[in-house]
Amino acid sequence: xxxxxxxxxxxxxxxxxxxxxxxxxxxxxxxxxxxxxxxxxxxxxxxxxxxxxxxxxxxxxxxxxxxxxxxxxxxxxxxxxxxxxxxxxxxxxxxxxxxxxxxxxxxxxxxxxxx
Numbered sequence: 001x002x003x004x005x006x007x008x009x010x011x012x013x014x015x016x017x018x019x020x021x022x023x024x025x026x027x028x029x030x031x032x033x034x035x036x037x038x039x040x041x042x043x044x045x046x047x048x049x050x051x052x053x054x055x056x057x058x059x060x061x062x063x064x065x066x067x068x069x070x071x072x073x074x075x076x077x078x079x080x081x082x083x084x085x086x087x088x089x090x091x092x093x094x095x096x097x098x099x100x101x102x103x104x105x106x107x108x109x110x111x112x113x114x115x
Contacts (some may be wrong), residue, residue, distance in 0.1 A: 002026035004095045009109030012085055016113070020080040020094030022106060027092060029076035032096045035079050036069060037103045038091035038111075045094065063089075073104045 008020040022034070033052045039045040049069040050058045057069050068081040076093060090113050095106035 002097075004104055004106035005018065005114050006093060006095050006106045006109040007109045009047060009093060011112045011114065012111055013115050014085060014087060017081070017083045018085065018111060020093055020109060020111075022078040022080075022093065024076045024078075024095075024097060025098075027104065029071075030073040031096075031099060033071075034071060034078045035098065036078075037096055038089075039094070039108075040088075040091040043091075048093070061098040081109070083105060085111075087113045089113050106112045 003025045004018060005023045008018060010018060012018055031053055033050065035050040036048045037045045038048045046060065048063050049067055049095050051069045051071050059067060062072065066084045069079045090111060092110050093109040094108045097104045
């Protein structure tokens with residue numbers, strides 16, 4: 001059974017930092033491309049950051065320079081370090097694992113940026 005479990009969300013003030021984790025089980029984590037999506041209320045889900053199996057990273061323009069995605073294949077975990085957070089970063093953040101036509105999703109973790 002495939003499971004992706006996100007953690008690390010919460011309430012933070014503007015300018016603050018959070019580190020999200022996505023722990024995977026039931027898949028050969030090292031061969032999957034991994035992605036962080038986010039969805040704000042009333043908006044479509046959007047891709048925030050991605051990291052390939054070869055650790056090539058890519059970022060949405062809105063988070064570039066503030067967010068850093070990384071992975072630890074030995075721990076089967078992906079991370080998202082989020083710095084200089086803004087109120088517009090408020091969203092549910094989802095972990096996504098992709099291998100060819102196969103895709104798996106986590107349940108999401110809420111990030112709220114507010115003073």
